Amino acid sequence: MRFPVVVAVDGSEGSLRALDWAAAEAARSRLPLRVVHASLWERYEAVRPAFDTGRPAEQVLAEHLVASARERVERLHAEVKVTADVRPEEPVHALVRESHEAALLVLGSRGRGRIAGMLLGSVSLAVAGRSHCPVVVVPTAAPDVPSKPGRVVVGIGDTAGPSAAARFARDQAASRHGELIAVRAWRCPAHGAAEHPLLSGSAVSAHRQEAADHLEEVLAVLERSGSGADIHRSVVQGPAHQVLIEEAEGAELLVVGVRRTGAHAGSHLGRVNHAVLHYASCPVAVVPDSPVPR
Structure with a gap:
């Protein structure tokens, strides 16, 4: 059915x-x-x-x-x-x-x-x-900016593998014969330099590389499905909500996930989701990370 x-x-x-x-x-x-x-x-x-x-x-x-x-x-x-x-x-x-x-x-x-x-x-x-x-x-x-046909943007969080939101976004991009923009936002803590004194380059470079590596790990699993979607990487420094809102300019769809953990599972969206739902210029898809069995 x-x-x-x-x-x-x-x-x-x-x-x-x-x-x-x-x-x-x-x-x-x-x-x-x-x-x-x-x-x-x-x-x-x-x-x-x-x-x-x-x-x-x-x-x-x-x-x-x-x-x-x-x-x-x-x-x-x-x-x-x-x-x-x-x-x-x-x-x-x-x-x-x-x-x-x-x-x-x-x-x-x-x-x-x-x-x-x-x-x-x-x-x-x-x-x-x-x-x-x-x-x-x-x-x-x-939207003020015309959308590019088939463009889907998804936020990639800290989960080890592709989230339900990432898989949903991939399928949306593939069914639209378009492109998927996978966005990994990152920030460098003020005390980052003290935590990584032996890393080559600056603490900023280290944090950016860590974010880029994580994005590659997630997308490697996602791309193995051979869905047909053209996947692009975007590793951007800044608050996640601000990065996603900016990346979604000109997109047909912005996809974010919602976690179902804790005593109030599913009832709280979190700051990032609140922000993109309020201010993104394109439609926003909110995807639960663990669908309830039907």
């Missing part, structure tokens, strides 16, 4: 961009698309539209919303099999439940105005941290 691409819609401009992105992804990957609107309409049972249908106004509007979304997808991508559903639940709980049987969960970012447009909505943030499948958050605003 092939799980669908699931997209959440709420009638906002952001969810419309998410819908279009999800529909294109479903068409490209030849997966079905499931359109979901999570709405607690039963709270408003006392409200009726002017044309009394005998049903809550919120339910009528929700059904119209998903029907319109389905029609839009069918018009743009006739080859995609589309289903649509209204879930009378709190959005975060409903979407996390959907993630158990989804190949990918797509959400729009929320925000109004020039400044607020950079801020991520609480639903998108919560779902990205708790989802059991990869989540893609699509910015409301179009």
Whole structure:
């Protein structure tokens, strides 16, 4: 059984961009698309539209919303099999439940105005941290820099081998017949020179080489799969969140991982993920490092 691409819609401009992105992804990957609107309409049972249908106004509007979304997808991508559903639940709980049987969960970012447009909505943030499948958050605003077709950027962390995020990014780049930019950010501690007094060259060179060596080790495993993706290395000094945001300029997708460790596994994204979700100009995929068995 092939799980669908699931997209959440709420009638906002952001969810419309998410819908279009999800529909294109479903068409490209030849997966079905499931359109979901999570709405607690039963709270408003006392409200009726002017044309009394005998049903809550919120339910009528929700059904119209998903029907319109389905029609839009069918018009743009006739080859995609589309289903649509209204879930009378709190959005975060409903979407996390959907993630158990989804190949990918797509959400729009929320925000109004020039400044607020950079801020991520609480639903998108919560779902990205708790989802059991990869989540893609699509910015409301179009990027200032046109994206290069097929370019996918992934952050490579401290794990010994390729993470789930790295494998996901490789597959995305390969399926797009594009290129994968594997980014390893590094920083030289102020006390680095004292820790490496016998290393040839400066402490800065030593730290950079260590980062480059680690990136090569990870990519050596990743490239053995022969996926067909053209993989490029980028070893950059600086804070990881800043490096990734800059590297993602002009990309079609930025991929980061989220670790499921500790008592609150999956519920906290971490500083780097928060930053890229808020400020990256392209869609951001958040991939859990240990998918829950289905």
